[in-house]
Amino acid sequence: MNEEIDLILETTKESMDAAIAHLEKEFIKIRAGRANPSMLSSVMVEYYGSMTPLSQVSNINTPDARTLSVQPWEKSLLGEIETAIMNANLGFNPMNNGETVIINVPPLTEERRKQLVKQAKAEAEDAKVGVRSARQEANKEIKHLDVSEDLEANAEIDVQELTDAYIKKIDALLESKEAEIMKV
Structure with a gap:
């Protein structure tokens, strides 16, 4: 028993x-104020007609504690990624420099x-x-x-x-x- x-x-x-x-x-x-790639885990990008997680179409890095850098594998996706991040309503304002999308994480x-x-x-x-x-x-x-x-x-x-x-x-x-x- x-x-x-x-x-x-x-x-x-x-x-x-x-x-x-x-x-x-x-x-x-x-998030606790520091930039972390997982902050963008909910972002979906339209990629060849289907919604795809951002992490599957780009590299997401943290160059410093307050910045996220998103480098797409295809440059044609820059605009889509920027729009997707804004539409995700995360409170971020992405900037596009022609090669990467840079996001400054505001202090809390x-x-x-x-x-x-x-x-x-x-x-x-x-x-x-x-x-x-x-x-x-x-x-x-x-x-x-x-x-x-x-x-x-x-x-x-x-x-x-x-x-x-x-x-x-x-x-x-x-x-x-x-x-x-x-x-x-």
Whole structure:
């Protein structure tokens, strides 16, 4: 019977790991004032009649902390890329120098930093909800097992300890992201 409980715990751990991985991915999208190629991950460019991610038609670099440089593989795409970046509503004003599209990333205002912290907190709360629902699912599965009350209680304690550990991880990730956003 112990194998079934181990399997439930392993599945729960995988679900909680997935919640953490998702949170980390979402945190990358929240910019903290420094230029990062992932800022343009949502930009789609029309390329030979189909919408294509910007990263698949160009090189995106960060020459310095405040600048993004987009060098298309085909010069004919410069205008399309510039338009796509403006239409993506990211708050950037791209400039075209004939070879590359240069984007100056404006420094964050205090108000914008606070908005980003709120957004980060919301993402962290979503991750916590994911962890808690994994706990709930595990406890439900444990109750359906045909095991002794002691074994059931110990398994539920293990699930709760796992949950607490993952909630702490989420809080630590949020704390570091908050510090990164608020650092001027």
